[in-house]
Amino acid sequence: MIASATQHALSSDHVRDQLVARTVDCNGKRYHADGQYVLYWMQTTHRLDDNWALRAAIRTADRINRPLIIHQGLDPTYPYASARHHTFILQGARDTARDAIARGLFYQFVLRRARDDDRRVLDRLASRAYLVFTDLFPTAGVHERTMRFAQRASCRVLAIDSVCTVPSGTFERAEYAARTIRPKIAALLANAIEPVDDVPPQCGVSDAVRAMVHELTQSAVLPIATMTNDDITREVSRCAIDHDVRAVPDVAGGSVAAQSQLARFLQHTLSEYATRRNEASDPFGTSNLSAYLHYGQISSAQIVRDVLAARVSTDSETAFVNQVTTWRELSFNWCLRTPHFDTIEALPAWIQRTMAEHVNDPREWHYDRDTLERGDTHDVLWNAAQRQLVSSGLVHNYPRMLWGKTVLLWTSTYHEALSNLLYLNDKYALDGRDANSVGGIMWCLGLWDRPWGNKPIWGGIRPMVTSRAKMKFDVAAYIAQN
Ligand SMILES: Cc1cc2nc3c(=O)[nH]c(=O)nc-3n(C[C@H](O)[C@H](O)[C@H](O)COP(=O)(O)OP(=O)(O)OC[C@H]3O[C@@H](n4cnc5c(N)ncnc54)[C@H](O)[C@@H]3O)c2cc1C
Secondary structure: OHHHHHHHHHHHHHHHHHHHHHEEEOOOOOOOOOOOEEEEEEOOOOOOOOOHHHHHHHHHHHHHOOOEEEEEEEOOOOOOOEHHHHHHHHHHHHHHHHHHHHHOOOEEEEEOOOOOOOOOHHHHHHHOEEEEEEEOOOOOOHHHHHHHHHHHOOOOEEEEOOOOOOOHHHOOOOOOOHHHHHHHHHHHHHHHOOOOOOOOOOOOOOHHHHHHHHHHHOOOEOOHHHOOHHHHHHHHHOOOOEOOOOOOOOOOOOHHHHHHHHHHHHHHOHHHHHHHOOOOOOOOOOOOOHHHHHOOOOOHHHHHHHHHHHOOOHHHHHHHHHHHHHHHHHHHHHHHHOOOOOOHHHOOHHHHHHHHHHOOOOOOOOOOHHHHHHOOOOOHHHHHHHHHHHHHOOOOHHHHHHHHHHHHHHOOOHHHHHHHHHHHHHHHOOOOOOHHHHHHHHHHOOOOOOOOOOEOOOEOOOOOOHHHHHHOOOHHHHHHHO
16 A cells, blocks of 8 residues: 555656646647636647647646547648558557547547638637647658647647657757667666556536537537548548548457557567568568657657566667667757758758759659659659559668658759659658658758768768669569569
């Protein structure tokens, strides 16, 4: 009894400290003293487990003894809105809705099918809230949307970081390279992954509050918890989005699928990750968790906890934790701390100098965006990676590096290369529009790297060419698969 009370006190200090490092005040406005509830606007953390915004919202709701409303919405207007992303998100929302019912939480999902549909559901909900919590996320237009909303809202809006394992607020500036952020993350990791016992809010949602929320949302709420996959497909088909980028039937969205994927990885792959991770023809050589991480359908802290608890080969454990913490959080650190993070102008001075020196170097090949998108270049390996991206929404990391680097050789300017890479990645990849998308592509342009000699077109940027890929993986098998 005493032990568990002490444990609880420790745990609650831990939660408070983590929340301080994870919270960004978006508008400095007052709390609505007469607000009827606390509102959590779920934007990018599509789960109820290990969700810091939800934890913060429950703590506030308990402190002021008011209920908690969780609201998630989906618009047709986000960048690259497509059947692929919509299906994955709706499948995720179904899991969240079912989980909310099991936990006794009030969660609602609102789908705006067309631009002209009611845009003000969130504003109306916020007008009756004491305070609004939302997710901190630097890319996919989420930050801009949050700040526009925070300006309109009359109560305080707080954005909470649930995306990084070690709170992003720990780092005050953009880190220079993986080697500079790695030891800092390692020093804080054990504390950051400490499990937290989540408790439901003390104050239930009364019938009066339910009726009020119902009136504020009008009839836009989708009965997502009971929808079948066919219902979801039908719903998606009615939305004004890009239907040419189709859903990927083999990749189910949602926290349930994410947990099964993690379990499969822990059981069958983790122990060999260090040796299998670069074999692009092996579909199970890596975790395939990036889309779930992107949509917040699984937490990176849980992944790291479970990987460390598995106690497999040290090399594999170290290699995997390095990818999911160091490299992933370096990308978030970059996007959170760098103005105009996805532009050439944001790159370090040595890269801009080398680009200025080599921008007029003759290019043997030039491919426009359409040709790249069709995967119709002279390079069969590049085309295979592009086909994998278009058909499955995921690309193995090794060919993805080659895919990104090679485009530098085929475009007139580095600006054109960057713009084409962001377009192709974000349009088709289920893990696209992420800080990792920006990080991966900017790395191809030299970010976090050092100068590597001085070659035509590459200048000092580290070269990587598809012709040498045979030394790394079974290129023929990869091309045959894609
Ligand atoms: C040009 C280019 C574009 C990229 N675009 C994206 C993107 O849009 N979204 C995305 O999540 N990743 C992107 N990456 C990084 C990497 O390719 C993917 O994270 C990885 O292939 C996902 O597969 P996995 O989940 O099986 O990875 P695993 O090897 O199982 O790794 C586990 C997790 O660690 C993180 N991770 C792994 N490799 C990297 C890396 N190199 N950089 C940062 N984090 C990493 C990811 O979150 C990944 O899910 C890109 C890399 C490049 C070179």
